[in-house]
Amino acid sequence: MSASPLARADEPSRSSRVSRHVVELNVTGGQDDVAVLDATIRELLGRLQLVVTHGPALDRSTVLARVSVAMTSVGGARVEVIDARDGHVVMQRTVPKEGSSSITREAIAHAVQSAVEAQLLDAEAPAAEPAPAPAAPESPSPAPAPAPTPATMPLEQAPPEALKDVVVEKPASRSTMALDVATFGGFGPIARGSGIVPRVGAGVTLASRAGVRPALTLIGAYALPFDNDAAFVSSRTSFVSIRALPSLQLVGFSQVAIDLSAGGGFDVLSVQPTSTVLPASALGQDTSRIDPLLTSMLTARIGIVPGVVLLASAGIDVDLSTRAYIVDNAGTRTEVLSPWRVRPAIVLGFAFTALGPAAFAAPDEPKQGGRS
Secondary structure (H helix, E strand, O other): OOOOHHHOOOOOOOOOOOOOOEEEEEEEOOHHHHHHHHHHHHHHHHOOOOEEEEOOOOOHHHEEEEEEEEEOOOOOEEEEEEEOOOOOEEEEEEEOOOOOHHHHHHHHHHHHHHHHHHHHHHHHOHHHOOOOOOOOOOOOOOOOOOOOOOOOOOOOOOOHHHHHHOOOOOOOOOOOEEEEEEEEEEEEEOEOOOOEEEEEEEEEEEEEOOOOOOEEEEEEEEEEEEEEEOOOOEEEEEEEEEEEEEEEEEEEOOOEEEEEEEEEEEEEEEEEEEOOOOOHHHHOOOEEEEEEEEEEEEEEEEEEEOOEEEEEEEEEEEEOOOOOEEEEEOOEEEEEEOEOOEEEEEEEEEEEEEEOOOOOOOOOOOOOOOOO
16 A cells, blocks of 8 residues: 555554555645645544545555545535445535634534544444455446435524514504493482482493593483473473583593593473363473583493493583473463473493403403403
8 A cells, every 4th residue: 555645644553453444535625725624634534543645545445435625615615425335425514614714624624534433433343344345446426325414414504594584473453442332220300399300321432441541422311201290280391312422531440440521412301281270272282392411420430340330420411501391371471390400410320342342351361351
């Protein structure tokens, strides 16, 4: 066996036990780093008591592996290690540039050392002693590469550029608007002698569950008929109320809130005069009038379960018109109804969330939660 003196490591003492102890090394590209990389690889393989040559060895039966290192323009290297016994590719990988040139050279040399050492251990195994192989042709056709093992193939990672197309979608923001419906009953005086007049009604509210919780409520109510007695004449009165009430929350807690509303609307009063003394011709026809009013209410809302609220309100109606209902009988004027200009009322009821988040969350849920 003969090899170039510049490419030979120290004569191995184990050559008598291992017939294949020569590594053919070919380093190309990167003219400034070839000599240093060549010396680094020879030093590491020399620690395995292997002989490194440039070009084909004279005795092909002593060749363990053929190593090819092609330096790339970006500072890395393409490394290929071929088993000289059967020509299959032991390792084929690209070693990227990592840090300085010296660090990259060490990474390349250690990659070569790992692959060649695996071949050396396989050649030393007693049970795996191969039969003498015929001389290999000058340009052997390598067999299909086996699946790379984790020890010789680096884990590929997605390039940073691929991450630029990743879009992280934020969860859609939850609406704070809600639609409530309510039913209620109430009572309050209307005029002198009317007593406490009961009424029933319903309403619908478009409300925000954020901030001071602005809302707009439309209410319709019906007052049960009531009688008002005067001398010789009585009246039977009923009315229908329509209100539009914007509101804001003054105070809010986890299950209790207080709102202030101010708005307006109108009452449609129907008055029917009756008498047990005067004839019907003297009483005249039933009278209906529309009275505009301003309304202000203070409402306490108490959460019972999510989506169900108890309402308790105290309000005042201010009648913008002043009128009295009078029966004129032959010059004798008898007042049968004179509604008060300012009329208080108390209202109790329940509100139910029809759409959107509930007015109050359950004790173990976020405050903005609710059902729809």
